[in-house]
Each structure stands twice: as C-alpha cells, then as structure tokens.
Amino acid sequence: MGQPDAFPGLLPLHTALPKRMLHTSFIELDQEALNCNIRFLKSLIPDTTRFSMVVKANAYGHGIEDLLPLIEGCGVDHFSVFSVAEAMRVQDVMRNQNEVMIMGFIDDDYLDWAIAEEVSFFVFTMERLKATLARAKALDKAARIHLELETGMHRTGFCEDQLDEIVQLLQSNPEFLRLEGLCTHYAGAEDFGIQDRIEEQIATFNRLCSELGRRGLHPTYRHSACSAALFNYPETVMDMVRIGISSYGFWPNEETRRSYLREHQLREDPLKRILSWKSKVLSVNRVPEGKYVSYGQAYLTTRPSKIATVPVGYGYGFSRDLSNNGHVLIGGQRAPIVGYVNMNMVVVDVTEIPGVAVHDEVVLIGRQGDQVMTVRSFSDMNNSMNYELLTRLPGHIPKMPLPMAAPVQV
Numbered sequence: 001m002g003q004p005d006a007f008p009g010l011l012p013l014h015t016a017l018p019k020r021m022l023h024t025s026f027i028e029l030d031q032e033a034l035n036c037n038i039r040f041l042k043s044l045i046p047d048t049t050r051f052s053m054v055v056k057a058n059a060y061g062h063g064i065e066d067l068l069p070l071i072e073g074c075g076v077d078h079f080s081v082f083s084v085a086e087a088m089r090v091q092d093v094m095r096n097q098n099e100v101m102i103m104g105f106i107d108d109d110y111l112d113w114a115i116a117e118e119v120s121f122f123v124f125t126m127e128r129l130k131a132t133l134a135r136a137k138a139l140d141k142a143a144r145i146h147l148e149l150e151t152g153m154h155r156t157g158f159c160e161d162q163l164d165e166i167v168q169l170l171q172s173n174p175e176f177l178r179l180e181g182l183c184t185h186y187a188g189a190e191d192f193g194i195q196d197r198i199e200e201q202i203a204t205f206n207r208l209c210s211e212l213g214r215r216g217l218h219p220t221y222r223h224s225a226c227s228a229a230l231f232n233y234p235e236t237v238m239d240m241v242r243i244g245i246s247s248y249g250f251w252p253n254e255e256t257r258r259s260y261l262r263e264h265q266l267r268e269d270p271l272k273r274i275l276s277w278k279s280k281v282l283s284v285n286r287v288p289e290g291k292y293v294s295y296g297q298a299y300l301t302t303r304p305s306k307i308a309t310v311p312v313g314y315g316y317g318f319s320r321d322l323s324n325n326g327h328v329l330i331g332g333q334r335a336p337i338v339g340y341v342n343m344n345m346v347v348v349d350v351t352e353i354p355g356v357a358v359h360d361e362v363v364l365i366g367r368q369g370d371q372v373m374t375v376r377s378f379s380d381m382n383n384s385m386n387y388e389l390l391t392r393l394p395g396h397i398p399k400m401p402l403p404m405a406a407p408v409q410v
C-alpha cells in the first residue's frame, strides 16, 4: 500500500494518487464518535443481549467497506442487512467469526448461497419457508432462520393462523431448519401519536412467542427493537437488538431525542455524528447587480455579488430541493445556495465572506470553525428525514477515516 490514500479500484497508474478528491467531494468518518455511540447504546442493553448493527443501504450512506472495520473496532460482531448483495459486501470485509443476517429480500437463486455460507435470514412467507427447507435438504445443511411474525405493522410476517403449519414443518425438520430467531418490526416506534398501536404490537409479539414456546419452539434470539423502540419502549429489548440510525449518531426523530434527553436529564447529546461531507470551491466570480444566476430566473442579484461554485449537485446526492434554500460552510461562515441546484454544481453567494478562493474547503455536512451544518438542519430544509438524506449519498463518494487521537496512557 504505502500510500494510505491509495484507491484500490483504479488502474495501477493511478493508485498512488490520493483518493480524497478523485470524485468531487468526500466523506470523513470519525471512529471516536462511532465508539461513543456504540458504547452508549450498549450501555442501554443487558450484557447478554446481542447487539446487531444495521448496515443496510450502504451502512446508511457511510459506506459498508469503509465503515465495517471501524464498527468491528468497537467490538460489534453482528450485522444486519436487507439484501444478498449487501450481505456479500459485508462478508467480504468482515472478520471471519462475525455474523451477518439478511432481514429482507433473497431471490430463490441465492438461497443455496445463504445456507452454504451460514448467513442467517428472515423468513416471512410459507413459500420462503418451504423453499428454504427444500434447498437445505438438497445441501444437507441446516438453514439459520429468523421467523418474522406479523404483529400489527401489516407489511411482512407470518400471521397467527399460519403458526400450526410452521410448527409442524420446523418440528419435523430440525436438522434442516434451525430456528435462530423470532422477530418482528414496529410500525413507527418514534411516533408518539401511535403509542397504542406499538403497545399492542409488543403485547402480540410477546403472546405469540410464548405460544410458540409452549409448542416447543425455542429460538436462540427473540428480537424486535430498532433504535426508536430501544429509546421509547425499553421492554422491547430482548435477546438481540437491531440498531441502525442511532449508531450513526442520529436520533430516529426530534421528538425521541427531546423526550430521551429530558427523561434522563442529559445535558449533552450522547449520540455523535460520525460523518462529515466536504468538497472544494470550483470557481469564484463577480456578478453585477440585477443579473440572473445559473439556469432560468430562479435567482436575481440585488447587489454586486461574489458567487462561488461547488462541484456537487443533485446527480451527486445534493438534493434539488435545496435550490435557493440550503447553505454550505465556506471560510467558517454560512454561504446561501442561490438559484437551482444543478446536476453537478451548486452556486453559493459568498459576497460577505472575505478571501474565498478556488480550492477552499466547503462543508456540506459537518463542522467548520464555529459553524455546524447538521444532517437535521440539512434535511429539515428539504423535508426529508435523516434516513433518506443519508441513504441517498452516492456510494462512490470516497470515505476517509479520520486519524484517531493518540490513545490516552493510563
């Protein structure tokens, strides 16, 4: 390697070039913030509860390949994904003894792969259960399955009237169907307006688990909690939790954040953003008063202006909803976006920021001097949630782990 920045996917000719600005922006990942988040979240669950970090959707935009070693560095050994492709990417980079679980889609073509690789997976239809049994028999190997139960979300999951058939299938094929989990998912545990619905789901899940237990089905893990359930319904923490957004340093929503901090009398937010998104100034120009800037007539200068361009646009994950609306940080100050967000660029007004020059750092998400652009402020502006904004970050943006501060000697 030699060069810590080397980008392995490129022609040998290019491998010595720094990957930071290979594309038009880059993402920094803060291992210390990740450590803080995982330590905090693990402090909320018993030692005996398995912590599965949800790394679907390219680890919520943070990059599976780049973030996974950092997550493992925090002692996490179980990863949840949605698809086979994500599971394969996790497997390629994870340490051997760690585990991956698919919560979503597996085409029949990939069942053999999942069983042979000992990847565990959710089963929520009779078709999937029967196909799994058939493939496990053909491979003469047990499939590690998590039965998802329908408890009130009405999306995926087995209904109560299917349980007889399931019990029968599992009990007659213990060597091929290994019941690793019983699980369910809540229909919005961050939404205080639907508390009744969530409480009913919790009760239904507990009842169905007991019922299956009485009939002799004993899974290794009962699991139901996502981030919001962990904070708002601690009773949903069972043998395993599946935690996504909060491990990345974001609350499921603002109400959950406020209620949690208030209830636990916390002054400081225990969750730290691990991602910063940065670019550079592409050009700086003067524009006279009374001129339209960029496409169309979205923005008219009302004074002699200085404008800068930044090479990120809606084609690179920067939402067009931020046209004439969002800000970026340049020179430690907020620079408003003027006119439409283009496919490859945004134009920002830097009239009041002295000395802005080509190549200056631009912060799209993160800190610069005293100013911070949070994902929340960013997504409030374009009415999308943390989740959506993060997962829309293009996978190709280079990820740069920040160097750790020297460990404290004790």
Ligand SMILES: *Cc1c(COP(=O)(O)O)cnc(C)c1O
Binding pocket: 054, 056, 103, 185, 225, 226, 227, 228, 242, 243, 244, 245, 246, 252
């Ligand atoms: C995405 C997901 C989670 C994690 O949710 P967060 O709100 O990000 O913690 C847990 N379980 C299932 C089934 C999911 O799809």
